[in-house]
Amino acid sequence: MSLISYSLKNLFTKPATVEDPFRDIPVPERYRGVLVLDRDKCILCGLCSKACPAGCLEVDRANKVYRYNPAKCIACKRCQDVCKKEAVKIVNRVRGPSYEIEIIEF
Amino acid sequence: MVRTVVPFGPQHPILAEPIRYLLELEEETVVGVDFQLGWMHRGIEKNSEQDYNRALFACERVCGICSGVHSATYTGCLEKAGDIPVPDRARYLRTILLELERIHSHLLWIGIAADAVGFQNLFMLTWREREHVVDLMEAMTGNRVNHSYITPGGVRADVDAKMAKHALEVLGAVEASAKYVADQASHDMTLINRVKGVGTMDKALCQRYGVVGPNMRGCGIKQDCRCDGYEAYKWLDFEPVTYEGGDNLSRVMVRVLETFQSVELIKKCFKQIEPGPFYEEFKGTINGEAAYRCEAPRGELFYFIRGNGTKNLERVKIRAPTMSNLMVTKELLLGEEYANLPVTILSFDPCFSCTER
Amino acid sequence: MTVEQAVPPKPKEIVTKTAPGEVYDSPKDIEEFKEMAKATYKKGWRLMCITAIDKGEKIELIYHFDTQKFVLYHIRYSVDPAVEHVSLVEYYPAAYLFENEVCELMGVKIKDIKGKIFLSQDMDGMHPLKKSFKIEEMLVKLQGPRVEQKIRKATKEDLVGMAGKTEDDLKEDEACESDEEEVAAKGKTEKPKEKKTPPKKDEDEKDGDA
Numbered sequence: 235m236s237l238i239s240y241s242l243k244n245l246f247t248k249p250a251t252v253e254d255p256f257r258d259i260p261v262p263e264r265y266r267g268v269l270v271l272d273r274d275k276c277i278l279c280g281l282c283s284k285a286c287p288a289g290c291l292e293v294d295r296a297n298k299v300y301r302y303n304p305a306k307c308i309a310c311k312r313c314q315d316v317c318k319k320e321a322v323k324i325v326n327r328v329r330g331p332s333y334e335i336e337i338i339e340f
Numbered sequence: 341m342v343r344t345v346v347p348f349g350p351q352h353p354i355l356a357e358p359i360r361y362l363l364e365l366e367e368e369t370v371v372g373v374d375f376q377l378g379w380m381h382r383g384i385e386k387n388s389e390q391d392y393n394r395a396l397f398a399c400e401r402v403c404g405i406c407s408g409v410h411s412a413t414y415t416g417c418l419e420k421a422g423d424i425p426v427p428d429r430a431r432y433l434r435t436i437l438l439e440l441e442r443i444h445s446h447l448l449w450i451g452i453a454a455d456a457v458g459f460q461n462l463f464m465l466t467w468r469e470r471e472h473v474v475d476l477m478e479a480m481t482g483n484r485v486n487h488s489y490i491t492p493g494g495v496r497a498d499v500d501a502k503m504a505k506h507a508l509e510v511l512g513a514v515e516a517s518a519k520y521v522a523d524q525a526s527h528d529m530t531l532i533n534r535v536k537g538v539g540t541m542d543k544a545l546c547q548r549y550g551v552v553g554p555n556m557r558g559c560g561i562k563q564d565c566r567c568d569g570y571e572a573y574k575w576l577d578f579e580p581v582t583y584e585g586g587d588n589l590s591r592v593m594v595r596v597l598e599t600f601q602s603v604e605l606i607k608k609c610f611k612q613i614e615p616g617p618f619y620e621e622f623k624g625t626i627n628g629e630a631a632y633r634c635e636a637p638r639g640e641l642f643y644f645i646r647g648n649g650t651k652n653l654e655r656v657k658i659r660a661p662t663m664s665n666l667m668v669t670k671e672l673l674l675g676e677e678y679a680n681l682p683v684t685i686l687s688f689d690p691c692f693s694c695t696e697r
Numbered sequence: 698m699t700v701e702q703a704v705p706p707k708p709k710e711i712v713t714k715t716a717p718g719e720v721y722d723s724p725k726d727i728e729e730f731k732e733m734a735k736a737t738y739k740k741g742w743r744l745m746c747i748t749a750i751d752k753g754e755k756i757e758l759i760y761h762f763d764t765q766k767f768v769l770y771h772i773r774y775s776v777d778p779a780v781e782h783v784s785l786v787e788y789y790p791a792a793y794l795f796e797n798e799v800c801e802l803m804g805v806k807i808k809d810i811k812g813k814i815f816l817s818q819d820m821d822g823m824h825p826l827k828k829s830f831k832i833e834e835m836l837v838k839l840q841g842p843r844v845e846q847k848i849r850k851a852t853k854e855d856l857v858g859m860a861g862k863t864e865d866d867l868k869e870d871e872a873c874e875s876d877e878e879e880v881a882a883k884g885k886t887e888k889p890k891e892k893k894t895p896p897k898k899d900e901d902e903k904d905g906d907a
Contacts, residue, residue: 237461240520250468262475264482264497270856287394301848310397310488311496327857337848338855381815386826550743550791568767631719631761631769633745642761644748659746659795667791696815 265326266309269302271340275321276300282313282322305335341366346678350379354456354682357692361685365678373673375666381696388656392418392626395653397488402658403694404485405448406636408441411490413634414656416570417643418492421630424622428572430494432613435572437481437489438634439602439609443514444473445637446595446602449689450521453592456682457534462524469517472510479503494619504610511603518599525592535588539672539684542586549668552661553639554598555688557582558590565635576608588687595689625650636661638689660694718768730774731783737762738788742770747795749803751828756805758782781806802826 252259278298283291290306291313292299313322343366350358358379364372384402388395400411412434419426447470454462474484480499481487489496525531541551546559556563557580564580566573581597583590626647633642639661648654665688676684724730737744748759752775760772776782784807785792799805800812804824816823819839824830837843 250471262479262482264480265478266482266488268855271851285393287397303846308397308401308486309483311482312393312397315496325857335846337846338851339848340851340855376814378815378817383825383832386830386832547741547743548790550745550789563765631771633769640745642746644746644759644761646750655748655750657746657748663794664745664791667793 261326261328263326265328266311266324267327268304268309268325268329269307269313270323270325271300271302272321272323273300273340275319276340277319277321279318281316281318285312285316287312300340302338302340303335304329304338343371348681348685352682354452354686356452357690359690359692363673363678363681368678370673370676370678370681373670375669377692377696379696380693384697385656385658389653391651392492392647392653395656396491399656399658400488401486402660402697403691405445405691406441406638406641406694407486408437408490409634409636409641410658411488412438412571413632413641413643414645415490415492416634417630417632417645418626420632421628421645421647422492422622422624422626424492424624425620426494427617427620429613429616430618431572432609433495433499433618434490435576436499436606436609437477437487438571439606440473440477442602442637443599444470444477446599447473447514447518449595449637450592453683453686454531456686457531459524459531462521465517466521469514473514476507476510479506491619493622494617496619498618508607508610511606515600515603518596518603522593522596525589525596532589535592535683535687538588538680539676539687540585540587541668541672545668545671546586549671550664551668552664553636553689554594555591555639555665555668558594559586560584565633565640568633570632570634572609575612576605578605588683591687626653638662638691638694639665658697660691660697662688662690662692662695666690666695719771720768721771721773723773727783730772733772734760734785734788737770737772740764744785744789744792744795745769747792747799749799749805749826751803751826753828756803758799758805760785776805778804778806781808784808784810 278293278295278300280293280295283293287310288306288308290303292301292303294300309324311324314320314324343364346363346365348361348363350360360376362374362376363370384398387398396411396414399414400407402410418424447466451463451466451470454460454466477487478484480503481489481497541555541559543559543561546556546561560582562580562582566578567580578601581594581601583593583597626645627649629644629646631642631644633640635641641661642659644655644657645653646655669685669688673681673684722733724733742765743763745761745763748761750757750759754777755775756778757773757775760774762770762772764770782805784796786796786809793810794814796807796810797812797814800807800810801815802824803826816825820835823835825832825835
């Protein structure tokens, strides 16, 4: 069809953009966002730390410390695949911006 | 005659990735060509000499547009070297992801090429359809690019009937948009006059320089790596898409026709797929070497992996399609007008982040 | 086995594990290598890639060719890094980029090839792909020592998305404590196998943020 008829048809269709601050962007269920740890289920075995390709997890058994660096995380979900107690999960929360890099201690 | 050297610099409005061309001009005609690379080298091959499960994520991030085919080639090479079995349903799901990626890459390229010629409206129309395809990949795998879906032994998640139905609806809209582009490319006189007869490459030049991908098929050579029979392509019946001419217009038409072919292949996959397991766990070591190649949207992607009997790999060698295509531009650009240069360089669909991983 | 004997059947009957088929050849000296390269050029085969592998004293080069009959042909040849090697640019112009990469990243000497495409000028003389090259030393030399990062405790916003607790979860908690000793024993046996990964992981942790 010619460009004129396409332009007229385009006048009456919805815009393709989503106005972000006023409307929510739909996030699918399988989206990989951030790591979340259930501290009561975790036994500090360290399998997730060995499986992580980016090296963002630090598990210390003696001092009972679990540290996570969200800036290095690539959200590949390997920690969730390897964990046998289902303590580590990747949820579909979108990571927001921040001013500095902070390591989170669970 | 006065000669000037003009840098077609690392930053240019049509280039997605940086490369530096040094062009020797004699009053609007190109007389000498030289190029420099090196802005995107990240050392991914050296980083991959570790645990083979973790090297998969490094190799996947070589390129953003064609990251699925990098992970598919790495996994195929590993499975060939280590004799790892893969269930049939996983092969169909991998093929669906690879074809979706081919559609999104060709739509992206058509948009950028139209923008380089000056047809900005076509750029926005194709990218609007591309958004639906990328949302489909996000619902299926979890991420828009860098999917991390393919793993040695199968795939990481399954596709149910609701997703399949939604996918077929989206593909119908993509087909309508691709028909509009094909229409414009064959009837719109302004577009045709800018790309027809420009950057002509004959068969002998193509074979001497070893050009791969849609650039080779735009000269009439009928070769496609998918005919090797990897993944589920051996159960789908298709022929490579060719177009005669060897100029910019034939390279555009090859990519548009490949988009139609990909939609047909995905529909065939959804008809032929059968329920079953999608993952078979493999916990072993890799001993031996293997070479493997896949058809990326830009050409033939080649991997060579050698393992030394432990969980660590000894050598991973990646050869991207643009590395083979780049040397032709040294001879092709001689004698061209300066205004035709951006479209000619872009018609080879260069991806420099793949070239210098 | 020659290439003609190794041709597999037509595409529809190929078994994916062995397709495309591969044939390896090893010439003994440089004259035989030149003969083999000239033979592939006369048959019209396409040069796909050149791979270089570090073997300590010698560097192993593998040339990969595509025979256009669903079979890949490889020529394997070991080279001494101090001796100049022959170039294939007269037969295959596309080999210019492959040979430049091998020269620069692995340190092989090839005739008429300068090898200055990928790396920046302050890395002159360094060959990164060799086994003796350490990434961490180069980064500290070029960019300075690593900066310490700030640590904070997890707050309620960090735990959004985690499922609530049920009775099954509490029962699993009791089972966890008895499992701990088993996993501690397993952890000790796992370490000897994965001895190589911890040093690489330390490099990864210090790497990346700049």
